[in-house]
Amino acid sequence: MYLHGTSRINEAGHLEIGGCDAVELAKRFGTPLYVMDEAWIRSRMRNFVKAAKETMIPFRVAYASKAFNTLAMCRLVDEEGLLLDVVSGGELFTALRAGMPAERIYFHGNNKSPAEIELALDAGIRLFVADNFTELEMLEAIAAHKGKVARVILRVSPGVEAHTHAYIQTGQADSKFGFDLESGQALQGVRMAEEAGHLCLEGFHCHIGSQIFETEAFELAAEKMAGLCKDSYGQFGFETKVLNMGGGFGIRYDENDHPQPVERYVNIIADAMKKQFAGLPFLPEIWIEPGRAIVGTAGTTLYTLGTVKEVPGVRKYVAVDGGMTDNPRPALYQAKYEAFLANRALEEAEEVVSIAGKCCESGDMLIWDLPLPAVRQGDLLAVPCTGAYNYSMSSNYNRFPRPAVVFVQNGQAELVVKRETYEDLISHDVIPKRLLKNAPAAELEMIRS
Structure with missing residues (x-):
């Protein structure tokens, strides 16, 4: 065992x-x-934060709350000083109700509703991870209506297929997530965001999958995302402020799983960024968003x-x-x-x-x-x-x-x-009155009570 x-x-x-x-x-x-195991959760968070600080570059750690989101968990995230990634209005509501500072929350999702966008804008979250052109249009319209500016980073599909289960691969071109890099969609997204009156583009995001053990995929993704940053700078003069490399770091479920130490995942990404941005006038703040790697074990x-x-x-x-x-x-x-x-x-x-x-x-x-x-x-x-x-x-x-x-x-x-x-x-079940007329009196009384 x-x-x-x-x-x-x-x-x-x-x-x-x-x-x-x-x-x-x-x-x-x-x-x-x-x-x-609360002590182990905190230890895993601190391991990631320590590894990030030791890279000696701007580096932030977020917790991907879809892995496990409760009021108490959000309190741990706040106390440990991490950013918080949410993917729905429900996760956002939970975080806000738990007292998580809105400026440390950012919002993922490929189909955010207008109501969710309004909730997040009104709360003053750190930024939105915009997933597609439709969302950029919605963000612009809603922010304009409210007289606000929505800060965004663009989720990009970098064309990297990690070796994991097909259902949890997300970085390949044929994915429901993100602006495709190879076809030029990502650069079109940059132009659209930069020209919008109520959007503030801050950078990019990618996530290549989940339960990944190999490091080569992260290196390749870093190279491709850095290339997008360079192209955006060359074509639009846009200096990337945030480059979120996602999560997906694997854990041990059984004897066949061989995850890398936290420090290796972090250093692989950091070293790739130092190499890719050498000689450029800017170096983005690098973000990662482990979820499973924090709470799984x-x-x-x-x-x-x-x-x-x-x-x-x-x-x-x-x-x-x-x-x-x-x-x-x-x-x-x-x-x-x-x-x-x-x-x-x-x-x-x-x-x-x-x-x-x-x-x-x-x-x-x-x-x-x-x-x-x-x-x-x-x-x-x-x-x-x-x-x-x-x-x-x-x-x-x-x-x-x-x-x-x-x-x-x-x-x-x-x-x-x-x-x-x-x-x-049954607390949210409702029986229409027409279906109650033949119900026994005792059962009716139970329903009413």
Whole structure:
């Protein structure tokens, strides 16, 4: 088993995270349960910031909040001094409600609505990452109507295909994201932004994908984006102030994953920029936006084992009380995870089982062929590295309530997201009056109450 952050196996043979016994966490908060290691989150943030400072060039670190966005998480980002990347009105609203300074927030997204743009403009966010010509037109019109200036950087597809799952490649030319570099769209975007009366162009952004281990792709992307900066300077006299190289830095999910140290990712980008901008009269402030690389390994999901189905000579299925509603990544990306029994962590493996979720889908399988001690109903399964894109992608499919989230540190566990109840599930449902006329009186009274 591979343990991250403050996780360890204690004297009772139980998983312990942040000084909290996982068995006790499950008893107190129930399962499924997302457990977030706060000290490890802060450590990962500080590692990125330290590496950025040591490059000796203007360099800022942002947190990509789509990985895991809650009020408490936004407080951590604020306290650690990072920028915050949001991709929706909901993420923006959460950040503002948490007290995150608007001037450290910037807004991504390929289809921002007028209402979202207005919310962001009124809040006074740092800038917009404009994704296409339509958005530039909207930003100009809305900013003009409000008598404001919208600061923007252009998202660019640099034509770099990172070696990752096809669904999370975003830097290639054929992508829904960004102005295409090769066809000249990016330079057209520069001209359009520069000629607009209520836009202030500050630079460019690219993001070549997610869960990337190789460094060559980042070097190539840096070279192409620097070339765009040079062309923009040559054609329009535009000096790039911000060059955001995105995120996508990989983490270890299982033994086949070999991520680079934080410092290597940062230095590769910084060294490429120093080389590319040598001799030019300007050097942009470089931004990166890790999300998964900050919270991914800080999260562990706890499940209770339930039913067992054995197909003789084929497979033994063990079901847990969660599944694709709290972790859709295996079904969506064929993502791989490791896991172990949190209540019997020192015992040797005796059998190989496959972990099934409880959703009414054959594809709801969390882990195939997992070695475990002889399992018992009621055992506690721990799945590490579920801090990114698990809670944020969770759903109510099959009308399952979403799990609670706790932060743990120094032996203290604090609830940061309450577990949903059945009442929460129907809290926004509405029954038209015409459908109530034949409902039993008792049920009507329950509905009214």
